[in-house]
Amino acid sequence: MRTSSADLPSPSTATAPPVTVPGEAGGAEIRGLVVVFGTPDGEMAAVNGVDLDLPLGTITGLVGESGSGKSTLALAMMNAVPKPGRIAAGSIRLPSVKDMTQLRGKALRLARGSALGYVFQASQNSLNPLKRIGAQLLDLGRAHGMEDKGVLLARARELCERMGLDPVRTLSAYQHELSGGMRQRVGIVFALILNPRVLVLDEPTTALDMISQRTVLDIVRDVHRDRHLATLIITHDIAIVADLADYLAVMYGGRVVEKGPTRHVLQSAAHPYTRGLIAAIPRISGDIEKARPLVGRPPDLLSIPRQGCVFRERCPLTIGRCSLEEPALVPVVKEPGGIFGESGDGAPGGHAAACHVTAPAGGDRSRS
C-alpha cells in the first residue's frame, strides 16, 4: 500500500489552494476534479474544480442538494461517470491506486470494489432480484479473481454478523425477502467484502425510518473504526452526518463552498448556503419557529451561473462583486476568543469557505 506523500499529484493550480484536513496520510485525495456533461449548449461542468481529502480514520460528510454534483463526484471516484459525462480534469488518488481517472478496462474493473467500496443509494435496485445474496457475493469475488470460495464466504459471514444480520438467513435470501434496513446493510457487506480502504456511501439512509437509519449509521461508524477506513457519506440531510462525520464538505453548483471540522462548520457556518441549510432543519427541541425555509430552487446543469458566485441568486447577503468574480475557498479567519483551533493558509484543521462577504480572502469575517 502506498502511503508516502512523494507520490502525491501536484494540486491543480486552476483552483484555490487546497485546504487539507488533519489525519493520517494514505486515504483518498481528490485534486482539481472537473466532470463535464455534454449538452446541446456545449459541455457543462457538474463538478468544477473540487479538492477533497479523505484521510484514513476519518468520516467525511459531503452535503448538497439534488444537482449539486455530489453524486457525480462519488461516481467519478469510481471512474464511472455515465455518458454523456466525462472526467475532464483532475486526479483521484486512492491508497492502492495512483490515479483512478487514468485507469481503463480490466485494471479499472479490478480497482472498483477492491480499492474503493461503494454503497449505492437504493440497495434494492443494485441487487439482482433473481439471485440469492450469497450467489451474488460469489460472483463479485470471482470477477475479482478470488477463486477460494471458502475464504470469501467466511468473510461474508463475519461481515453479516458485524452488521447484525443472521449470516445463514441473509446469504440464502433473495433481496425482496429483506427489509429496507437489511438491504442497505447487505449493500455495505458488498462494498466491504474485497477489503477496500475507502468506503463511499451515497445517501445510505434514504427511505429508511428513524430506527433503521440510526442502526445503519451506527454500523457505518463501527465498521469504519474497526477497519480504519476513509469513509465518505454523501447526503442531502446535514443532520445525518452531523452526528457521524468528523469533517463536512458542503457542495453547491458543482463546487465545494465550505468545508471543515463538523463542529466548527455547524457552530459557525461561514457560507450563507450552509447557514441556510442548517436553519432549514426543524429541530426536536427549542423554538420550532426558528426554522427558516431556504428560498429558491437548486440549480441544475444548465442554470449554474457561469460567472461569479454559484449561490448568489438565492443568497441573502449578495453584493456587486458576487456576480462578477467567483469566490475562492479560503480559510475562515479565526475570531478573537472564537472556537477555531487553527487557521491560516491551508492549515490543518482548516475551516474554509468560498464567500466574498463572510469569508473574504485575507480580510475580516463579518457575521450576520
Next chain:
Amino acid sequence: MIEGRGLTKTFAGRGGLLGSAPVAALRKVDFVLPSGGAVSFIGESGCGKTTLGRILCGMEEADSGQLLFDGVDLTKLPRGKRLARLRRVQMVHQDPYSALNPTRTVRQVLEDPLRLRARQLGRGNDWVKNRAVELLGLVGLDPRYCLPQYPHTLSGGMRQRLVIARALSVDPEVLVADEAIAMIDVSLRLGILALLRQLRAELGVSVLFITHDVAAARYVGADGQLYVLYRGQVVEHGPVDAVIASPAHPYTQCLLSAIPVLRGLEEPGAEQLMPLAGLDVGHEPPGCLFADRCPQAEEDCTLSRPDLRDTGDRGHRHACLHPRLRQVVAQAHAGAT
C-alpha cells in the same frame, strides 16, 4: 371533524408453501382530527401508518370500527354516499416523482380535476383556467412558468407543491400527507411543511400527517396531537410537545432517541434507548407487542397486553406496564440558533 373509533384492519397472510401469518395493520385505533387541526402519526415502516391514511381516503376499508365524519358513521352509509364524503379527503403521496403522469403538463394535471369540479359547481371553462392559476399561486409556484411545463422539468419540491395543488383542486377538507417530505431535499422540506401550515391557517384544511420525522410533525402540528403507532396499536398519544418532551412508552423513547443530533448545536438526550432487535411482525406475542424488543421489559410484560392509560398529564396517554419518563431528545445549546 373526523373521528376514528376502534379501527381494525388485518391483512391475510399469503398462502402457498411458505404461507405467512396474517398481519395486524391496525388494532382498535381511536383518533380525533378536529376541523382545521393537525394530527401526526409516527412509527417505523410497517407499523400501519399508511394503512390508516388509506382507510381515511377510502382506498382501503377497515375490518371493524367506525369512521365518523361530523358524527356520521361512514361505514354504515351506502357506497355512493360514502365516496361522495370521502372525496373531501385527499392524499399527498410520498413520491412526487411517481405521483405525476410524465406525459401530462402542469396545466393538464390541474385542469382535469378542475373540470369535474366545475361541472359540480356549474362553472364554465374560464373558471377552470383562473382556478388553475389561483391554485398554483396558493402553493407558491409561478403559474406563467409552470403551466406549460412537464413534471420532469420541475424540482422535487416543486413537484410536491403541484401534487398538493392538485389535491386542493376538489376543495378538500382534509389532506392526508403520507411521508410527503421523505423524498424531498432537506433544504426544500421546510417549504412544503410551511405550505401545509399555511393551508391550515388560510383554508381551514385539516392535516393528517404521517411521518417518521418527528421534528417535521412538530413543525406542522405544534398545536395538535401526536400518535405513536407500533404494530398497529397506538402505544402513546398526547399533545405533540408533551409526548416529545416527556415520552412515557419505551417505544416512543426509542423512536425519539434515533433522531440524529446536530453535534455542536445540540446535546444528545441523557437517557437514550435503542430497541434490542429489528421489527418482526411475523409472530403474535400474548403480552405487550414491544416486549421482545424493549430494553426495559420486565417479566410480566410478556404476559398481558396493556391498554392505553392516562399518564396524569392532560390528554397524554400511554400503553406501558412500567412507564418511566426519560429525557431522550437532544437539547439545543443555550444561545445556539
